[in-house]
Amino acid sequence: MVDRVLQEVDAARDELVDFAAELIRIPTVNPPGAYYRECAELIGRRLVDFGYDIDYVTAETHVEHTPENPRINVVGVRRGRDPRPLVHLNGHFDVVPTGDGWTVDPFGGEVSGGKLYGRGAADMKAGLAAAIYAAEAIRRAGIELRGTVEVSGTVDEESGGFAGVAHLAEIGRIAADRTDHVIIPEPLNVDRVCLGHRGVYWFQITSRGRIAHGSMPFDGVNAIEQMGPVLEAIRTSLNVELESRSTAMPVEPPDARRGSININSILGGQAGETPQTPCVADRCEAIFDRRFLVEEGFEATRDEIIRLLDELAAADPKRRYQLEDLMVVHPTLTPEDDPLVESLSRSIRAVLGRPPSLVASPGTYDHKHVARIAGVESCVAYGPGELTQAHQPDEWCRVQDMVDSAKVMALTLLELVGS
Numbered sequence: 001m002v003d004r005v006l007q008e009v010d011a012a013r014d015e016l017v018d019f020a021a022e023l024i025r026i027p028t029v030n031p032p033g034a035y036y037r038e039c040a041e042l043i044g045r046r047l048v049d050f051g052y053d054i055d056y057v058t059a060e061t062h063v064e065h066t067p068e069n070p071r072i073n074v075v076g077v078r079r080g081r082d083p084r085p086l087v088h089l090n091g092h093f094d095v096v097p098t099g100d101g102w103t104v105d106p107f108g109g110e111v112s113g114g115k116l117y118g119r120g121a122a123d124m125k126a127g128l129a130a131a132i133y134a135a136e137a138i139r140r141a142g143i144e145l146r147g148t149v150e151v152s153g154t155v156d157e158e159s160g161g162f163a164g165v166a167h168l169a170e171i172g173r174i175a176a177d178r179t180d181h182v183i184i185p186e187p188l189n190v191d192r193v194c195l196g197h198r199g200v201y202w203f204q205i206t207s208r209g210r211i212a213h214g215s216m217p218f219d220g221v222n223a224i225e226q227m228g229p230v231l232e233a234i235r236t237s238l239n240v241e242l243e244s245r246s247t248a249m250p251v252e253p254p255d256a257r258r259g260s261i262n263i264n265s266i267l268g269g270q271a272g273e274t275p276q277t278p279c280v281a282d283r284c285e286a287i288f289d290r291r292f293l294v295e296e297g298f299e300a301t302r303d304e305i306i307r308l309l310d311e312l313a314a315a316d317p318k319r320r321y322q323l324e325d326l327m328v329v330h331p332t333l334t335p336e337d338d339p340l341v342e343s344l345s346r347s348i349r350a351v352l353g354r355p356p357s358l359v360a361s362p363g364t365y366d367h368k369h370v371a372r373i374a375g376v377e378s379c380v381a382y383g384p385g386e387l388t389q390a391h392q393p394d395e396w397c398r399v400q401d402m403v404d405s406a407k408v409m410a411l412t413l414l415e416l417v418g419s
């Protein structure tokens with residue numbers, strides 16, 4: 001049975017690559033979220049051909065959904081003898097803008113030197129195609145399903161996934177009472193299973209000063225100057241503290257096994273492009289991206305920032321700071337002995353002849369919605385392509401990796417829902 005399924009994946013090699021290339025040729029760039037309907041329908045037609053019942057799920061209640069750029073997801077279900085166990089394969093089909101530096105057509109879907117090129121090749125149209133052909137190989141091998149396979153193509157992962165996987169979870173299409181396992185074929189590499197990710201805390205600090213004439217700055221309080229001590233305290237004190245903490249999560253690369261903080265933006269005083277007037281800046285805003293460890297937790301992470309601001313303000317009565325939370329994503333980690341993790345690990349050994357590595361991701365992806373909203377614990381990212389290719393010019397995915405990852409997913413589907 002295993003051999004038959006693996007043969008079917010090999011036999012579908014060209015079809016799989018062609019389908020991934022077709023997906024790349026639809027420029028589903030986010031923002032703004034272009035051509036989502038076309039891409040959802042391309043996936044939907046393929047799923048119908050492969051025996052699925054499909055639904056187009058439009059996230060009309062979300063602000064991102066507009067008449068020009070509708071948020072359309074596609075979900076296909078192929079039922080076996082029983083509704084459960086149910087394995088859900090989810091891939092986002094939005095891609096980030098191309099940026100500069102390409103030497104190939106970013107939406108050409110060209111294959112050369114054993115690699116498929118284009119925006120979204122690695123992140124993650126190759127993965128979505130591989131997942132679809134993994135399930136199809138079981139059907140072509142004539143194996144009846146015991147449980148159910150679902151496939152979804154979803155939108156907006158690159159901007160948070162709220163109208164995509166979060167929406168499917170909110171309306172109960174991905175839910176603990178019907179969904180047993182979720183595989184997200186993000187580009188984590190063919191021999192790695194990604195168990196989860198660190199937490200994210202985006203926040204804004206606003207410093208307030210007092211406006212005065214620029215020729216007599218001593219009459220005012222400059223808000224930009226007040227931001228200086230904040231940046232300095234983060235550089236010299238918070239960063240040192242973060243260096244001393246590490247996580248037991250197997251985050252790759254290992255440099256990301258610590259918490260981190262990045263200054264995303266800083267805006268103060270008058271906008272640079274407008275004609276300037278002689279004024280003391282009375283407002284300065286800085287936005288920060290703090291990645292925190294499961295061991296730190298969100299509350300302590302936030303309290304640490306509050307304490308830092310309180311201490312700075314106490315040291316000088318002129319300093320006035322406000323903290324505003326912009327986004328919080330809690331860390332997630334699927335246990336190593338989860339049946340899905342164990343099955344994928346066995347499949348990787350069988351297909352590639354080497355042991356898998358279990359990793360965690362430095363950044364977040366749709367796993368958060370599966371874990372937090374749907375409440376499905378058994379979720380991993382596993383798919384072809386390398387994370388270092390994501391969002392890069394001349395993005396590519398190895399064809400052999402697409403085939404190998406499809407085999408790995410097929411064997412796992414066979415174990416979890418096959419007859």
Ligand SMILES: [Zn+2]
Nearest residue numbers: 123124157186
């Ligand atoms: Zn992705």
